[in-house]
Amino acid sequence: MQIIDGKLVSKTIREELKRKIELANSQGVSFKLTVIIVGNDPASEIYVNNKAKGCAEVGILSETVKMPESTTQAELESVISDKVNDDSVTGILVQLPLPKHLDSQSALKLIPPEKDVDGFSDGNVGKLTLFKQDALFSCTPFGMIKLLEYYNIPLCGKHAVVIGRSNIVGKPMSLMLLNKDCTVTVCHSRTPNLADFTKNADILVCAVGKKHLITADMVKDGVVVLDAGINRVDGKIYGDVDFDGVSQKASYITPVPGGVGPMTITMLLYNTYLAGINDEKRRV
């Protein structure tokens, strides 16, 4: 059994990205991420600080626009529009969740797919669905694909079972795996007899948010397991997969923490790089 080391892969990608960005800078191309945060949610502030730190590490310029809790929809949309029209800004991200009085859907609609480094927009989801090369992908599933690639795990013809159908993780992950020639089954909260599906998975992706939903009796020998679950219980973080049991049968498995988690911000940096290279065939 091989543990999939998200910290190692993340570090490797950041180092490669730093070199690519230095080269692009020397050719007059620069990259700038604008992060917009509204209100004082402590968890969001930590995420946003980590995004800024990540940018500094790889040579992406960044700015954080902090707006008060009392921000109106019109004020938020005006800031987004300014950044959309600012050519020096190559990527825009509105930190979620927004305060309840704001409509995130209509605000996010203002960000064109070319600057949507979260990959959440209708345009980028459409491009992913159509397998267009210039899509910007949602960062967490994109990170999971990079983990599979790093460990040279074959995907063509494999049966991938994705548990969870969120717009941010499960749904895009199922499309990315389909794009990689997997046969894909998507399970969710209304799927009866989950084990009937998970037992047939060559690759099992969990993105549900239920501590230890997947136990050893639910998987076959040799399964590859990617666990995007982050479940906080009594100050500790657990995945959706019972790592101790399932790792006895898996060929590859991500731990929680230290597996999928470290990849998310790295792929945001990667997307900001891709967004800044104005090239139709930029996918690398």
Ligand code: GUN
């Ligand atoms: N809040 C928690 N995770 C994310 C993310 O990946 N993107 C945005 N925009 N907000 C978040």
